[in-house]
Amino acid sequence: MGIRYFVDKNYFPNYETYCPFGGAQALSSYFVNNTLTCSMTSLQIVMSLALIVLTLIISKLFCSYICPIGTVSEWLGKLGEKLSIRYTITGIADKVLRLLKYILLFITFYFTISSSELFCKKFDPYYASMTGFDSDVSIIMGIAAIVLVTIGSFYIRFFWCKYICPLGALSNIFRFFLMFIGAVGVYWAILSLGVHLSFVWLLIALCITAYILELLSINNRVFPLLKxxxxxxxxxxxxxxxxxxxxxxxxxxxxxxxxxxxxxxxxxxxxxxxxxxxxxxxxGKKWLPAIILIILISIGFIIGKSFEVPTIAEYWGDAAAKGQMNIYEKSGLKNIKCYGSSISFANKMRRVKGVEGVTTYVGSHTVKIWFNPDIIDTLNIQKSIFVPAKVLIDKKISESDSLSVYNLKVDNFFDPYDTYYLTELLKHNQFIYGFTSEFGCPVNVTIYTSTDKSIDSKLVKNIIEQKQLNETNSNNSTNIIDLSYRVTKIEKLDKAISSSAFNEMMK
Ligand code: SF4
Ligand code: SF4
Structure with missing residues (x-):
């Protein structure tokens, strides 16, 4: 991702994309709440399944071959070793400290499942450092985690991996696989008896049992299969x-x-x-784990890219009549980008008469809408999704000015992000004062420009059909956003309008 960021200007890395820990949290949230955690996709979920399979067959290969924190921690540890200041904790202190990672694992899963937001992002030193302390990161927790990894690894052998890392604790739970299956089986049996038992108890049981098994060095005879x-x-x-x-x-x-x-x-x-x-x-040969790791990750990557797990799947209509409902599917809705935006989209659709349910897929920005064809048709569904806009582009306009008006039909324009991108495209042109958008197929866009002779339909069309937009983000780096707007029709009104009429309309 780091290399691609510098060679591919269109690429903006998503540092969570391949994270198996995020995938495992998303999966647990899915089982408990039937919703994926924010911005998680099927790729992370498949990576978490690959992690479980790897742990069962071979061992904690993510820790030894992939984990970026483990790698940096090992480098720092080697430096500490060279300077003869690295220490290996043993005895009681070692045993007590090993509990920390299970406590962190419990806290992480508890808050993730309760809020459907990835709690680990708040303190993940990898995520904090790679994103430059993104808004999801808690500054205090992020700095504390980075200091712990750096200083801890320098002085104490595998400080982060052995004592702090919740992914290490999770891997151990899967390593004690029969215990894991037993605990989940008992929990399932209790639920199937009709007793309501919160997931918290299963989480506590798994963490405590894995900690005890780790302390007693009780090892599964069967798993991992390779030793x-x-x-x-x-x-x-x-x-x-x-x-x-x-x-x-x-x-x-x-x-x-x-x-x-x-x-x-x-x-x-x-x-x-x-x-x-x-x-x-x-x-077995020494390269066997690496080969199995590459094969499994490659299979996981292919599977993860070939299907998509819904972020939310809400159905509020009569479940018995679901089979008779029609489905409208729309991809490319850029504002469907996380759990929160999916929920607000579903809430908006709940208010539309005839809509019975919504499923969203944040990876492909897709929505599926269940609707009753006797009450609403697809055109009105599209209309209910569309958010009309009035955008005044901040330029001085005098009372005596008049403005030219261009009416356009624009294809591939449908969500609030398109309004934002169009604003960015237009505001670089000093002759353009604002625009409005209204639902239509394609969408109706009206653009207001100065009456300067250098402006004509061709120029307006060219501005809107630009293939890329350079966007400067909060940390002053530039993103290149691919655009695909197509102007299918453009006409200039014969009569210009006054600036006061324009200002009135923009209110
Ligand atoms: S026992 Fe061998 S394979 Fe296992 S961690 Fe030590 S060096 Fe690596
Ligand atoms: S011979 Fe090999 S297995 Fe035996 S102690 Fe030396 S390194 Fe270890």
Whole structure:
């Protein structure tokens, strides 16, 4: 994303796009509330499923091969090691500190499910630093997290990963898979008996049990399916593997490494001087985890791009009659961009007679609207979606001025974002004073210009049909927005209007 940002001017990175932790939160919110959390798409959800499969088959491969925080933390740790100031916490302190990440996991999921907003964005050091403290980030929590990662990693071995990271805690829950299945099964059974039991209890049970299992170093015999194994007959007990294990696991004393901190980085296998002594399940090669990781991520990427999970799916009509309803589908609504905008769209549609339900997909900015064809038709549905606008472009206009009026039909123009983009396009031209838009197929746009002779229909059409818009955002970087407005008809009114009539109309 970082490289593409500098070589592709049309690209604005979305730092959440591939985040499996965001996907897992979105999935949990979906199960509990039947809504996706803000701005989450099927790609993040599939990535979270890939994370679970990877954890079950191999180990916490996201931690060892992908996590950007883990990578920076490891670099800082190596620097601390070189300066001989890095310390490995052991004993009681280690055991107590391990609880922190489960508490954070609980808090993150609790607030995400309760609010359908990704709570982790408030303190995620990756998101905070990559977005330059985006408005979703809590400044205090973001700075605290960055300081913790930086200083903690420098002085303490894997401080963030072992003690703070909620994704590490979540991965451990999946690592203790039979416990996870058991807890979810019991919860499901209680619900199916008709007893209302809040999701909070399941969350608490999962966090506490995983913490206890981690403390007791109780490892699932089955999962992960792949483990590091040591051939005790060819091992010379040189202990290089132990010295080089980033997680400080005493590999040389195990026949099979089942330690909860092992994330299958394979550093021990790489460093072992004795051929075929350390392996994966006795035979597996050291590159096996990386190959499986690439295959699974690629499959996840293809699947994630090929379907879309609805952000909200609300149906307020008679469920029994749903089969008889018609569906109107519209893509490219740029204001359908998150959970909040989806909810406000649904609330607006609730007020339209004959509309029975709404499903939104923020990834493709698409809405599906269930409607009763006996009450409303698609043209009126489109009309109810459309937001007419009057935009006065801030220019000095004298009382004695008169204005030329251009009536246009504009295709691919339908939501409030189009009003904003059109304003941006027009305000760079000193002769244009404002515009109005009204519903039509295509949309009716009226543009008011000065009567200067250099303005004509061709110029107005060219301005509107520009393919790109340079937009300067709050941190002074420029976004390039692709546009596809098409003027299908344009006519200039024979008579100019007075500035007072224009001002009156714009009120
Ligand atoms: S590095 Fe290889 S030979 Fe040395 S102790 Fe570890 S497993 Fe044995
Ligand atoms: S070095 Fe070996 S034992 Fe240590 S985390 Fe990596 S794979 Fe696991």
């Amino acid at each position: 590091i194994t040591r051939n005790i007959y060819t091992c010379t007990n040189c202990k290089l593997c132990t010295k080089n294990c980033p997680q400080a696991i005493d590999v040389a004393s195990h026949k099979t490494v089942k330690h909860v901190d092992c994330n299958m980085c394979c550093d021990c296998v790489h460093v072992c001087p004795e051929k075929d002594t350390l392996a994966i399940n006795h035979r």
